[in-house]
Amino acid sequence: MTSLYPSRKPYRKGYFPVSDGYKLFYALYGNPRGKPVLFVHGGPGAGCGKNAHRFFDPKKFNIITVDQRGAGKSRPFASTKNNTTQKLVEDFHHLLKFLNIKKTLLFGGSWGSCLSLCYAIKYPDTVKGMVLRGIYLGTRGENDYFLNGGARTHFPDVWEQFLSLVPRKHWRNPAQHYWRMMNSKNPKTVKKYCTQWAAYENSMLHLKTNFSEARKSAQGKWAVSLARLEAHYLMNDCFLPRNYILNNAHKIAHIPTTIVHGRYDFMCTPDVAYRLHQALPKSKLYYVLAGHSASDPEIQKTLVREMKKMAVRHQRRHNFSP
Numbered sequence: 001m002t003s004l005y006p007s008r009k010p011y012r013k014g015y016f017p018v019s020d021g022y023k024l025f026y027a028l029y030g031n032p033r034g035k036p037v038l039f040v041h042g043g044p045g046a047g048c049g050k051n052a053h054r055f056f057d058p059k060k061f062n063i064i065t066v067d068q069r070g071a072g073k074s075r076p077f078a079s080t081k082n083n084t085t086q087k088l089v090e091d092f093h094h095l096l097k098f099l100n101i102k103k104t105l106l107f108g109g110s111w112g113s114c115l116s117l118c119y120a121i122k123y124p125d126t127v128k129g130m131v132l133r134g135i136y137l138g139t140r141g142e143n144d145y146f147l148n149g150g151a152r153t154h155f156p157d158v159w160e161q162f163l164s165l166v167p168r169k170h171w172r173n174p175a176q177h178y179w180r181m182m183n184s185k186n187p188k189t190v191k192k193y194c195t196q197w198a199a200y201e202n203s204m205l206h207l208k209t210n211f212s213e214a215r216k217s218a219q220g221k222w223a224v225s226l227a228r229l230e231a232h233y234l235m236n237d238c239f240l241p242r243n244y245i246l247n248n249a250h251k252i253a254h255i256p257t258t259i260v261h262g263r264y265d266f267m268c269t270p271d272v273a274y275r276l277h278q279a280l281p282k283s284k285l286y287y288v289l290a291g292h293s294a295s296d297p298e299i300q301k302t303l304v305r306e307m308k309k310m311a312v313r314h315q316r317r318h319n320f321s322p
Helices: 085-098 112-123 138-149 156-163 174-182 187-202 212-215 222-234 271-279 298-311
Strands: 010-017 021-028 035-040 061-066 104-110 126-133 257-262 284-288
Touching: 021 085, 021 156, 035 085, 035 112, 061 085, 061 257, 085 112, 104 112, 104 284, 104 298, 112 126, 126 138, 126 298, 138 271, 156 187, 174 187, 187 212, 187 222, 187 271, 257 271, 257 298
Parallel strands: 035 061, 035 104, 104 126, 126 257, 257 284
Antiparallel strands: 010 021, 021 061
16 A cells, blocks of 8 residues: 655744734645645645645655644634635735745645635646545535535434534524534533534544544544634635536646545545536546545545656746745
């Protein structure tokens, strides 16, 4: 099995101020003169995990990781104020300008695939290629599926746990109740509901799920930013017009794109990846024996392999001022 590259320390890191009082934490790994690749994390609100830089050959790539507004180490933490898809797209654009990077590869999964596509649609001339995983297009249908327990056909126990914190009178719109509780003035209430939201998601991520581990991992501080920001985005259809990505796919049809999707993904269903593939006729689609998570072995292996191909495809060196 193809494994991730060894962990390493960033050669540069810091905070980059953007609009509305936010400061984004970024870290650069690998070769400063290598092929730029922007890691677009999922969530929204998850932040870049410790393995974000490990999908890429550090000798060939200049790896850019950045925690989006309200996520990870960015400040202020878990804030939803002035936090929209359009704002995040502009943040990326300004960060790349700050780093003197004119063109980059995009690597994004789940929400990160949606945000990558939105960025490419707005700034197609700055994108050399994309490797996308666990496709999510930010549509009402996808959001309703997640917020209203579409996967309860396979995870009825997980959905029952999610509903256990919701009074029966609010079962028609449980996310709205969670939203109120996750923004309570009582820290214990906030933690309780954010942890349950994160556990709901964690329990459906992998092909092989350890439910006790899924709930245990949801106890971390990151659960607050994930739950708040995810609810904020999904309840507002990611602040996108109806079918925005598919309606604008012709603007990015020329960009080399690889799509990797778990055949047994119950977070973002495989038909969404197929619709994107149809809208991008030159894209490559790989269905693999996996769930949703990038750490599922078949997804991990395929992502590493496809980034190696991207490295070969883009041999020209880039100007970069570290």
